[in-house]
Amino acid sequence: METISLTSIKKEFTVAATQETAFKVFTEQMDMWWPRTHHIGSADMTEIVVEPFVNGRWYSKHADGSEANIGYVSTYQPYDLFVLAWQINGEFKCDPNLITEVVTQFIPEGPNMTRVKFEHKDLHKLGSGKAVESMNEGWGTIMELYKKQAEQ
Amino acid sequence: MSASERAFNALGDPTRRAIFEKLRDRPLAVVNIADGLPVSRPAVSQHLKVLKEAKLISIKTHGTRNVYEVNREGILAMREYLDKFWDEALVNFKKLVENTEKENSKPQ
Numbered sequence: 593m594e595t596i597s598l599t600s601i602k603k604e605f606t607v608a609a610t611q612e613t614a615f616k617v618f619t620e621q622m623d624m625w626w627p628r629t630h631h632i633g634s635a636d637m638t639e640i641v642v643e644p645f646v647n648g649r650w651y652s653k654h655a656d657g658s659e660a661n662i663g664y665v666s667t668y669q670p671y672d673l674f675v676l677a678w679q680i681n682g683e684f685k686c687d688p689n690l691i692t693e694v695v696t697q698f699i700p701e702g703p704n705m706t707r708v709k710f711e712h713k714d715l716h717k718l719g720s721g722k723a724v725e726s727m728n729e730g731w732g733t734i735m736e737l738y739k740k741q742a743e744q
Numbered sequence: 745m746s747a748s749e750r751a752f753n754a755l756g757d758p759t760r761r762a763i764f765e766k767l768r769d770r771p772l773a774v775v776n777i778a779d780g781l782p783v784s785r786p787a788v789s790q791h792l793k794v795l796k797e798a799k800l801i802s803i804k805t806h807g808t809r810n811v812y813e814v815n816r817e818g819i820l821a822m823r824e825y826l827d828k829f830w831d832e833a834l835v836n837f838k839k840l841v842e843n844t845e846k847e848n849s850k851p852q
Binding site for chain 2: 601603605607608609610613614617618621624625626627630704708710712715
């Protein structure tokens, strides 16, 4: 199930795994699920790192030996809740003054089933806002955009 | 560069962000946009040009003066960029978790 909100992105789904496994894979193995093509470094990304504690760094490592900060861990509550501060600004650089939250909850639904509730909040800080919220043709415009991107 | 990347780049500058914030409330003429900003009118015009090229704002002509307003398409493009990114990442995540769980539950 997905909820369309213009100031946050929400994703909700279940995984056939225990709460502990889901939490650990999300926090400790991000390198294995993060799309390799998305980074802000100066060379190919070789690894993405999340230090698994409050205020731990969140950054990527690159083929030329450089590192690029993405943000930091703001809440670390195994195995229920994990919150990251996403600080990538408009120039694809890490801006310590910008905080948008990436909140992930892990809710056990059975011995081998976990519900994952994901939300990237505060997108208005990246530029959405009143004009967007007042828009009533939301889906129509979004479909237009898909079409445009597909035709590019 | 895609539309969303252009939009992100345009908002990377603090002055442009300030201008954009102003326009979020209501459409404004250049003179009103420059009001209270610590930059010259020509600089404001230059910033407006960048925002317009990124499709974050658009211009309407009212009589003899230009009024700038937020362009909804450009903003949605930014949101779409992140939405697609997380979709891709979370699908990968789900596959990995479920494979990991299968491995974990195999008899030792």
